Amino acid sequence: RKEVEQDPGPFNVPEGATVAFNCTYSNSASQSFFWYRQDCRKEPKLLMSVYSSGNEDGRFTAQLNRASQYISLLIRDSKLSDSATYLCVVFSGGYNKLIFGAGTRLAVHP
Amino acid sequence: NAGVTQTPKFQVLKTGQSMTLQCAQDMNHEYMSWYRQDPGMGLRLIHYSVGAGITDQGEVPNGYNVSRSTTEDFPLRLLSAAPSQTSVYFCASSPAQVGFDGYTFGSGTRLTVV
Numbered sequence: 001r002k003e004v005e006q007d008p009g010p011f012n013v014p015e016g017a018t019v020a021f022n023c024t025y026s027n028s029a030s031q032s033f034f035w036y037r038q039d040c041r042k043e044p045k046l047l048m049s050v051y052s053s054g055n056e057d058g059r060f061t062a063q064l065n066r067a068s069q070y071i072s073l074l075i076r077d078s079k080l081s082d083s084a085t086y087l088c089v090v091f092s093g094g095y096n097k098l099i100f101g102a103g104t105r106l107a108v109h110p
Numbered sequence: 111n112a113g114v115t116q117t118p119k120f121q122v123l124k125t126g127q128s129m130t131l132q133c134a135q136d137m138n139h140e141y142m143s144w145y146r147q148d149p150g151m152g153l154r155l156i157h158y159s160v161g162a163g164i165t166d167q168g169e170v171p172n173g174y175n176v177s178r179s180t181t182e183d184f185p186l187r188l189l190s191a192a193p194s195q196t197s198v199y200f201c202a203s204s205p206a207q208v209g210f211d212g213y214t215f216g217s218g219t220r221l222t223v224v
Contacts, residue, residue: 042217063128
């Protein structure tokens, strides 16, 4: 079983739609959680951290469920520019414990 | 600031050749790392460094060497290239030992080994 698992998608949604991604992790001792965005053939860039209480940044909302060991990302009012791959990243302590999911691809169409 | 600079952007090697992927950062970050990204897989850690003179292995270190003689530079050496090393390589840096909010990636090197 992979340490961090994501649905690869693609999620094809129209502009203005709301879309949600989930990510599950296997290490219950994981400490920090992040969502990164990666555009085609580009480097990953931090989208947002995921806090225990949940957090929101504009149209993006991240949630953490420690009991079920998953994190989620909700995107409201999708824009064409949201089309990208979203990487779930889990930090379990130690420099070699930053684990990346394979990513979920989102395609927003007009 | 330039951030994290990787060179070259593209490279084709023949099996058995050696080469060095360059990575430099101008943010005075202590922590630097090398990842490889393959289709359908998450980024996998090759080697990392927590400061000048200190390096350690990640998840997939075989076939690669690193050194960290300065804070700014963290080159990755392929000793004898193999087709299995065909991948996209990313260098990343962070200012802190914990908390990866400041994790900055270079633009990547696309390597093909034939």
